[in-house]
Amino acid sequence: MDGGKFFGAFRACSGIKDAVTLTHVPVGCNWGAAMFKSTSNQPDIRQACTVMHEREIVFGGEEALREALVRADTLYNTPLLAVVAGDAPAIIGDDVEAVIDSVALNKEVVWMDAAGFKGTMREGYEDALVHLARLMEERNVIKNSVNLIGFCPDDFKVDADIKEITRLLNHAGVKVNCVISNCSFDEFVNAPAAELNVVMGQGTELVEHMKKDFGVPYLEVGYPYGLEGTKEFTNTICEHLGIGYDAEQEFDLEHFKRIYLYLHELYGTPVSVIGDFHAEPMTGFLDSELGFDIEVLASLEDDYFIFQQNVRDSNTTILFGSSFERNITEELKIPLVRFIYPVFDHVCVYEDAPYAGFRGAVYLTETILNAVMGFETKEIK
Amino acid sequence: MMYEQEQKLEIETTKGNGRAVGFLRPLISAYSTLPLHGMTAIPGKISGALMVVDSIEDAVPLIHGPVGCAFQRKINPFRPYLPFYETPCTDMNDVDVVYGGEDKLSLGIKETYEKYHPNLIVVITTCPSDLIGDDFKAVIEETKAKGDIGCDVVYTTGDFVKSKPVGYQDALYAITDQMLCNGKGIGMEKGEIERNEGSVNIITFPIHGAGLKTAEMASVLSEIGIEINKICFDHTTVKDLYDLPKADLTITDYPMVWAKLMKERFGVDHYEILAFDRFKETRDPELFSPYGIEGSARVLMEIAQRLGKEGEAEEVIERRKKVATERLSKAKVGLDGKKVAIMGGIHGIGMTLLRDVGMMASIIIYKTQVLESRLTSEAINEMLDINVKLARKYGSDPEVLVNPTIEEEIKAIKETGTDLVISMGATAHKYNKEGIRTFNPMDFMLLHQRIGFECPIELAILLKEALKKPQRRNPLLSMLKYDPYRTNLIPEWAALADMFGTIRQGAVGDKVVAGMYGM
Known part of the structure; x- marks a missing residue:
């Protein structure tokens, strides 16, 4: 909705x-x-x-x-x-x-x-x-700097995700000038100092406006979920800024190795996803990297009643969405992994537990596994 | 429910301080302490109406407005962790605002019926549909006349009643007026209703867990010979609502406009446990203390009198009182003479309950800052008096603190040798840090406080448990900075409360002379 x-x-x-x-x-x-x-x-x-x-x-x-x-x-x-x-x-x-x-x-x-x-x-x-x-005011351009655009202050995991994305970009030699909309007034005013606007899902009218008024070019990218998604996100930005960097060098599979037997078990799990612009990148990670089978992928603009019916009619065993989906997951007795706004029945206050970026891929996988392993159904009991 | 079952219920509900409701208990407490309601925000009529619809199992709301109205009202103000999942909406857009939203409303009713197959659709109007003047009544009648809708449809605007909470009262009034009085259910003319002679309806607020809270009352009334027609809202269906006019009396927590309408239309009398109306006339503070052994005896006798059963009631009430008093005398050993500090106001554990368990009120603390923007000083003073008068009547001579700082509270608590502070979770840590034990009344109020003789026994058990808890703690919360006066708010929230209170006072214009009973 x-x-x-x-x-x-x-x-x-x-x-x-x-x-x-x-x-x-x-x-x-x-x-x-x-x-x-x-x-x-x-x-x-x-x-x-x-x-x-x-x-x-x-x-x-x-x-x-x-x-x-x-x-x-x-x-x-x-x-x-x-x-x-x-x-x-x-x-x-x-x-x-x-x-x-x-x-x-x-x-x-x-x-x-x-x-x-x-x-x-x-x-x-x-x-x-x-x-x-x-x-916003005209500013001298800061070389190799970007504005990250598309965030909201109440997105689930927003602070942790921004911290991880900033770490990744800094590591690649990219400075984050401003995160919109999760920044101070001064940072917002100084946003035109960025060399590049990076827009994730929303904020396209702003970047068009900034291109016209301040000459800041922009790049539309997917939200960086998973190893591949993060690599593509980082490398695409670096390429546009002329920085020779391959984020693949940061791949660290050690965490996944620790749980590989569980990942074997989960491979091929049928899941469904509903969400805003985060949904497709999330689906990419679940499908391409964890090997889940995507049963239903729905956007917030879709008819929610039909979405629920489609999920009921599918083999979905994990649903990825928001707190609004708790009802259908309780009805179907399947775990819900919350990742998009609004989430009002879980909190996220620790800034080192992201879902985005390389570290996010690990923590997200851990969350999914725990959601499954900690889930009890009447049948299991 | 039989008496033995009640005893079992008591054990279950008191075990582990209300563990019978499982994981929900801490969640209820956690969310109940969100300092939003009335202080920093008010959810508005849509939330209240949704609460009513949500408590009727086979009813579905239809929000007639833009989609955002349905989105944001999904949060239940009293149980934010359990949203109103089903909030179908007519999705009004700018074209509808210009040309009218009546076609969308008609389509919405039809689609809602086809999707959910409810027995009742409650159309909840919103600012846009109210302002542009859609003719809700005509649309509903025309849509139903086409023959596609096999259920009742009513609408609530918030304009039918002026009593608070508006959304809640208005939705119940709308259901009574449009459905019970004009619907397709039982015969609607007063004379056609098959009466359930000598029976009562017991109605509680939907968040209160009606079954749990009314079981003992229903048991006593049944023993008196008063039949229970319906208990709402406890797995209530539309059919149950249609049965409400069969009773002779409707018992509600506080005055309800729909209950008055039931009297007008069907001759079903009404009785309010919290007797606001009678307090206006008598100023008797006991009327705000219906709980405890004597308070419950009074309420039960008054109900029996309404039905001409006072003779039967006398024996039953005395016997029940005797049994409960004997059990209470054992349960309260160790509590006699213990000193408690309480938070003043009409909500909270009543003075009569404290008297029952033998405790003395050593301090009454009043926090009036929130009330000042909504009540006149006359009303606030009257509210202050209620607790003090009752405390003195029951043999205590409490020190009264009005808007003290936490330091002033601690000082007074220590000087008076107070054993326990009855304090919500939001402030308990401040006392515990100073080596003062606390008792959180929220669990008790939500799960135990009710009309009946067992309630003081449960309170005695809980208070004794509280007195055994560690005296001193070093809570993490006590390291945070709080507002010095609104001691449950951090400075950011205190600023919000200042802003909201001030603006609301001017905007709403409902500052009442005696707001607490200004229905």
């Missing part, structure tokens, strides 16, 4: 780590955004809301927005207020821009119309980043 434009914009904005996201919405939208975001990084709750209520619906939400802007400006010591306006102000016609222009604030303010009915989560993410891009 797609999260809609509001969620996409909220996730993009909340990835500016020292910004406050002010949601101009009724309480329910604000609550949902907070709940999904607070699972694995609870102090990171830089969020304010205009708490639109009946009065605002009837008389307009502009006064509530004005008050919230002033209060957020006073309360939070941050460089940026990102105002994300949802469905209600879009329908009643609040003039958000005029309100923002009418108050003197100590922070930069960027706003976006992110009414949920106006698009998908991906579109909200893209739109928000383009709005935020007006904060």
Whole structure:
């Protein structure tokens, strides 16, 4: 199920780590955004809301927005207020821009119309980043540097994955200039200093914009899952930067050797995968490297009811997805490996346990094995 | 349930502090302490309505709005680890917002019926569909008139009632009004209903585990000769809902608008365990203390009186009380005179229960910061008085601390020789660090606190276990920095609470004179 434009914009904005996201919405939208975001990084709750209520619906939400802007400006010591306006102000016609222009604030303010009915989560993410891009400034290019684009701060394993990807690139001689959207305000402003934008799955409108405005070229790559996926990811970037490097030299099969008997057993296991742009690279790893048979591969835009039916009708014995898939896996009595947003029934706080990169391949394999070996069904009992 | 079964239940539920619910117990506690509800966010009407639909086994919601509304409301505010899995949605887009979403609603109803084959579809409207003025009633009637929909369909907007929680109250009202009063089930005219004379419905909040919480009450009422018509929400089906009007009385935890409608339409009277309405008139604090031996006896007698069974009730209640009191006298050995510090408010372990187990309230701690944006000072003061009045009535003379820092609390606890602090998990570590034992009331409230005579016995067992726990711990949590006043919040959350509380106060405009009972 797609999260809609509001969620996409909220996730993009909340990835500016020292910004406050002010949601101009009724309480329910604000609550949902907070709940999904607070699972694995609870102090990171830089969020304010205009708490639109009946009065605002009837008389307009502009006064509530004005008050919230002033209060957020006073309360939070941050460089940026990102105002994300949802469905209600879009329908009643609040003039958000005029309100923002009418108050003197100590922070930069960027706003976006992110009414949920106006698009998908991906579109909200893209739109928000383009709005935020007006904060970017021309910079001298830092040689062999890249921006990594496509992340959200509440992606499962995001911090661990970024740490591993950064380690890999640094090892290859590539500097990570900015990770979008999981960076500071300054890093975001300085993003045009990168020699290359590397976009994974989403953020394509931003990189087009940056190419046009700042001349930063871009490269679209798959999310680096598995040994081959990681090698291709790293080598492709290095090739574009003119760095002679082959990531295969980092292959370390020792960890897989330690569990090779289990991997024999799992070879040919029928599995299904559902997800956003992470799903295809994950499927590549499962299929090509672990030797799993892919029964169903579905995207978030697909009809979820049909996806569930397809999984029921298949031989699936492990499902890869999000917390939303817990129901179907409980019904089918099969393990669920969570890897995509939203995950709200598992936490990931340790930054050295990624799913991406070479180390991620090891940890992901370990997770899959443990999910299977620790799984109990009534039949086994 | 027979009395022997109740005793078995007691053993099962008290063993290991509620281990009978297995792995869920720590999860319930973990999520219950998320400092979100009311302080930093409010889930809104859709969540409340979804909770109602989720608790009806053969009902399915249909969210009439953009897909994001269905996506984000999948999280159940009271059980975030168990989402609302089925949230079909009409997926409104900008075209629908301009030209109306009625066609999509009709299609959504049809598809939802074809996919899920439920006995009830509850259409939950959202901001966009509410604002553009879709005629939900007409769409439902027209769609059903085509003959493709073989189930009841109702809609909830949040506008039918003004009582809180809005989504929860409104959905139940909608089901009563549109389905029970006008649906296709049993005869809908008052005169046509086959009454289950002298019977009652027992209704609890869907998160409370109705079967567990109502078993003893149902047992006592049955022994009095009062038949149990329905217990909700406990594996409740649409058929069960249709049977609700057969009863003579509906017992709810607190005032419910739908129960009042049942009285208007079907003549089914209603009784509220937490008697907000009567408190307004009498200001009797006992009305907020329905638990414990005397509180339960009062409630059970009042129910019996409503049904003209007070004569039968007297003997049953006295006998049950006697048996329970004898068992309690053994169970509470070692607790008599022990001093406890409690958190004031209308939620939490009631003073009557503490009296039953022989403990004295040495300190009452009030945290009013969260309430200040929602209640007037008059209402807050009245709430403060309730616990103090009851404590004094039962022979304690507690020291009252209003919005103390943790250091002030610790100092008072040590000076008064307090043995135990009744404290949620979010703050227990602060006391344990100082060598003060704590008792987490959340498990007790969720799994044990109920109308019945066994409840104080279970509390006594749990409190004795708490007094045996290590006195001093060095919890990792105590190394974190917390807000000095909202001692369960780290500074980041305290800032969020400040922001939300202030804005909400101005926006919602529902600051009430006596909000805690301002239904």
